[in-house]
Amino acid sequence: SNKWCLDKNYAGVLIVWDRLFKTFEEERDNEPIAYGLVDQPQSLNVMWLQVFYFRAVYRKARSMTTWSDTFRALFYGPGWFPGTPRLGDPDTFPDVKAPRVKYDPQLPKWMEIYILVHFLILLLVQQHWITELQVFPWVSSLAFTMFIFFSTGIIGAMYDGWWWAPLLEATRCIAYVAYARDNPILAHPLLDLVVLAYFAVSSVMWCSQSMAVLKATLKHHKLE
Structure with missing residues (x-):
């Protein structure tokens, strides 16, 4: 720069x-x-x-x-x-000098652990998708691709503190549960069950967070 x-x-x-x-x-x-x-x-x-x-x-x-x-x-x-x-x-042109201030948002420890676990699950899903790519219908391949991109975007939004991140994370978790309950994803029954349960708990947690965000947003608009 x-x-x-x-x-x-x-x-x-x-x-x-x-x-x-x-x-x-x-x-x-x-x-x-x-x-x-x-x-x-x-x-x-x-x-x-x-x-x-x-x-x-x-x-x-x-x-x-x-x-x-x-x-x-x-x-x-x-x-x-x-x-x-x-x-x-x-x-x-601006004359940018080094060193630059590093963008390093801090999250609560529980959220960092939560994001890490979901990121590892995302890697498993991606690896399975790559392995089974030739036998997947194109609709499933498209869904997996969108899910992976969508997930990485939401993880970044959480770090950035965007107000709508809880809403999208709740949507992502619910979508995974809705699909995975009838369609095994990881090809290991026990692992599929554990991941499904984790997403189910996550969806409940983020639905609660989303309600709090929506209430705060509505309250803010009423005050204006």
Whole structure:
């Protein structure tokens, strides 16, 4: 994120391409590298991290006053603004310095254990899905894929403290129970039963949490 590193060193393996296209930049002994983005997103939600920048680009495009500037906001460099070159004016870029403040949200110990157990279960589900991929109907494969992505996103939302995380976690747990009670997932009856029971208890807990969140939200709106 250092200003002198922006739009440099694109090559992932061979620096010959950066040498050819004049985008190579050597490290500087007197200035440590500040890793990450210039506008570093404060989130551990892997799903959100894939799409957050599209929202920023959309908002930037919406703020333009002409169609031509709207087009440029969509397809020019992230530092571009009206009146600047295609990649923007480097003098206007933020000068990010190392070290950066680490985004490290803290959760109660019980929630960290809860997330760890569910993450390990998710790995088991993913491994079974990969093993049985050729015999699964495409609908089941799609459901497994969505469940895995959905689960990783909710885990990140829990760490980020998003208010709707309990609602989605309750939905996720209920969906697993509804599917797994008639469709063994892990191919080991005892393990399937234990995981099903864990999801059932989790769904009850998060339904209770969701009710508390909804009550607090409604109360807040009434006060407004």
